[in-house]
Amino acid sequence: RKEVEQDPGPFNVPEGATVAFNCTYSNSASQSFFWYRQDCRKEPKLLMSVYSSGNEDGRFTAQLNRASQYISLLIRDSKLSDSATYLCVVNHSGYALNFGKGTSLLVTP
Amino acid sequence: DAGVTQSPTHLIKTRGQHVTLRCSPISGHKSVSWYQQVLGQGPQFIFQYYEKEERGRGNFPDRFSARQFPNYSSELNVNALLLGDSALYLCASSSGQGALYEQYFGPGTRLTVT
Numbered sequence: 498r499k500e501v502e503q504d505p506g507p508f509n510v511p512e513g514a515t516v517a518f519n520c521t522y523s524n525s526a527s528q529s530f531f532w533y534r535q536d537c538r539k540e541p542k543l544l545m546s547v548y549s550s551g552n553e554d555g556r557f558t559a560q561l562n563r564a565s566q567y568i569s570l571l572i573r574d575s576k577l578s579d580s581a582t583y584l585c586v587v588n589h590s591g592y593a594l595n596f597g598k599g600t601s602l603l604v605t606p
Numbered sequence: 607d608a609g610v611t612q613s614p615t616h617l618i619k620t621r622g623q624h625v626t627l628r629c630s631p632i633s634g635h636k637s638v639s640w641y642q643q644v645l646g647q648g649p650q651f652i653f654q655y656y657e658k659e660e661r662g663r664g665n666f667p668d669r670f671s672a673r674q675f676p677n678y679s680s681e682l683n684v685n686a687l688l689l690g691d692s693a694l695y696l697c698a699s700s701s702g703q704g705a706l707y708e709q710y711f712g713p714g715t716r717l718t719v720t
Contacts, residue, residue: 594641
């Protein structure tokens with residue numbers, strides 16, 4: 498079983514739509530959780546850390562359910578510029594980030 | 607402020623050769639990590655260095671080695687290159703060592719082995 502699993506998509510949504518991505522992780526000792534965004538042939542960029550209480554940054558909301566070992570990302574009012582691959586990331590070792598394969602999002606006009 | 611920088615941006619090598627990749631962390635960051643990303647996959651952890659000491663190592667063969675210098679920059683060395691080593695090599699820096707420290711990535715070095 499992979500440490501971090503995501504639906505690879507692609508998710509094709511129209512501008513203005515709300516889209517949700519889910520991710521599960523296998524190591525219950527995981528300490529920290531993140532969503533990164535990666536554009537084609539570019540480096541991953543940190544989108545947001547994910548906290549147990551849930552957190553929001555503008556149009557983006559992240560949730561963590563430790564009991565179910567489940568992380569989610571909600572994007573409201575999608576923009577064309579949101580088109581990218583979204584990587585779910587977990588750290589259980591204290592140093593190594595464990596990445597999912599990513600979920601591809603395409604926002605269309 | 608400058609972000610993480612890496613050099614070179616692209617590199618083409620032949621099987622059996624050796625390669626050295628370089629990384630400079632964000633100013634003030636003392637931790638550098640290296641990741642390998644092959645097409646269609648998420649990045650895979652190779653090494654982490656903090657205060658010039660190796661703090662973690664991923665599941666990579668001994669052909670991969672790294673070091674960190676007193677100015678916190680880092681080198682990744684790969685010996686006896688294989689075709690399967692073709693990938694994007696990413697460096698990430700963080701201000702400290704531990705799970706709660708966010709890691710910021712450089713633009714990567716794209717290595718092609720022929």
